[in-house]
Amino acid sequence: MGVTYIRRFRMELDFADVRLLQPSLPQGYHWIAWNSLTLDRHALVKFGSFQFEVDSRVFPCLGNIDGCQRLMYEITRQRTFLSGATWLITSETNEPGVPADCGTIQGLTLTRSLGAVQNVGVVPEHRGYGLGRALVLKALHGFRNARLRRVYLEVTAENTPAVELYRSVGFRLARTMYKAVERETVPSY
Numbered sequence: 001m002g003v004t005y006i007r008r009f010r011m012e013l014d015f016a017d018v019r020l021l022q023p024s025l026p027q028g029y030h031w032i033a034w035n036s037l038t039l040d041r042h043a044l045v046k047f048g049s050f051q052f053e054v055d056s057r058v059f060p061c062l063g064n065i066d067g068c069q070r071l072m073y074e075i076t077r078q079r080t081f082l083s084g085a086t087w088l089i090t091s092e093t094n095e096p097g098v099p100a101d102c103g104t105i106q107g108l109t110l111t112r113s114l115g116a117v118q119n120v121g122v123v124p125e126h127r128g129y130g131l132g133r134a135l136v137l138k139a140l141h142g143f144r145n146a147r148l149r150r151v152y153l154e155v156t157a158e159n160t161p162a163v164e165l166y167r168s169v170g171f172r173l174a175r176t177m178y179k180a181v182e183r184e185t186v187p188s189y
Helices: 038-051 066-075 131-145 160-169
Strands: 004-015 029-033 087-091 100-109 114-122 151-157 173-184
Touching: 004 038, 004 160, 038 087, 038 100, 038 114, 066 100, 066 114, 100 131, 114 131, 131 160, 151 160
Parallel strands: 114 151
Antiparallel strands: 004 151, 004 173, 029 087, 087 100, 100 114
């Protein structure tokens, strides 16, 4: 058993430095505002989004449904939980009345001026439609409506599409960190 180090970026966005675009969803996709009854739906999307991704190696809870449910419970029970920055995206399916949840994001207010994006997840079969961008923008509007001045997030540097998405909406690299991960918990995909 050994240790490996995964490079992570802390990225920050200052609302004074960006022109915040309006989020938009493709036809057939819909927003679902936070409601405690959607906790399990968020957890399922989180699991579907991360189970085979690099982040499940860094944070093993993302690699199993129970871990994702616990994480959602812990995030939403914090006194700093920001429901206005927490969204679910669902899409229409061929079965009327049976939506397919496909995107999730959560937010916290850490101080009177600083917010934190907790997770941005889009299930693989719905990637490439701009849902990640829409989630981030929708959450940023929630942070701004809460009168926060800055928002940060952390992302695994190896996740190039996510890093590029965050840069494209105005996040800038603030710090590089390394997270120790035991090698035997790092599956090769």
